[in-house]
Amino acid sequence: xxxxxxxxAVCVTxxxxxxxxxxxYPIRPITLxxxxxxxxxxxxxxxxxxxxxxxxxxxxxxxxxxxGANGGIGTGRVSRAVGDGYTVGLGLWNxxxxxxxxxxxxxxxxxxxxxxxxxxxxxxxxxxxxxxxxNDLKELIAWLKANPGKASQGSAGVGSGGHxxxxxLQKMTGAHFQHVPYRGSAPALQDLVAGQVDMxxxxxxxxxxxxxxxxxxxxxxxAKSRLSVAPASRP
Numbered sequence: 122x123x124x125x126x127x128x129x130a131v132c133v134t135x136x137x138x139x140x141x142x143x144x145x146y147p148i149r150p151i152t153l154x155x156x157x158x159x160x161x162x163x164x165x166x167x168x169x170x171x172x173x174x175x176x177x178x179x180x181x182x183x184x185x186x187x188x189g190a191n192g193g194i195g196t197g198r199v200s201r202a203v204g205d206g207y208t209v210g211l212g213l214w215n216x217x218x219x220x221x222x223x224x225x226x227x228x229x230x231x232x233x234x235x236x237x238x239x240x241x242x243x244x245x246x247x248x249x250x251x252x253x254x255x256n257d258l259k260e261l262i263a264w265l266k267a268n269p270g271k272a273s274q275g276s277a278g279v280g281s282g283g284h285x286x287x288x289x290l291q292k293m294t295g296a297h298f299q300h301v302p303y304r305g306s307a308p309a310l311q312d313l314v315a316g317q318v319d320m321x322x323x324x325x326x327x328x329x330x331x332x333x334x335x336x337x338x339x340x341x342x343x344a345k346s347r348l349s350v351a352p353a354s355r356p
Contacts, residue, residue, distance in 0.1 A: 132199065132212040132234040146206055150181040154210040156195025158188040160307025161277060162324035166241055167211050188305045191278035192216035193226065200228035209237070219280035244344035245286050246351075248328045248337045249320040250313050258340040261320075265296035272298035275309035275318035283309075286322040286343070313337055325350055 187195030
């Protein structure tokens, strides 16, 4: 079952193109805005990239987690930064596609940022807490259809890839379940493990550690092929 593939890219304010050529860039630390809280998939991706940037650029790269509004608060901070190339942000499907389509934003995702590079793409994995009865995807869909509106899905926020993946899953299967938005994947996963929500659709980096220790159970990866990090997952 294919649902959504999310991409993370590095973005800077458009004005940063005009950095003075007289000075060698960079001459001081760079701030990298990660628009979600620590513990989700975007945070480790940003920290891995920050370390590589530090090595290649020869300057510290300070990671700031600015969560909320499906990544909109952190992205807004990037848009308001001085356009000198010393504030960069991670932009992803949530921040530069969904938010622009769903909300009136105080910035323009097309005109106020300059893409630098595609960084990573990743599929979603369907997982549930241990108390959910079905043991495979077919049983899960049947259970959701037999109990309309009773199950709950946690996500990183309204308009997030996980949220809209859940909407698509409902449309494709005829099932119906409730959506519970959080301020990021990490707090949603905490409630999934605690049994406060029934299921999630999120990145492997977020859910697979809990799958491996048996805190949650996985049903499928929304990808064309098996995940290299989870060869037993069902595509």
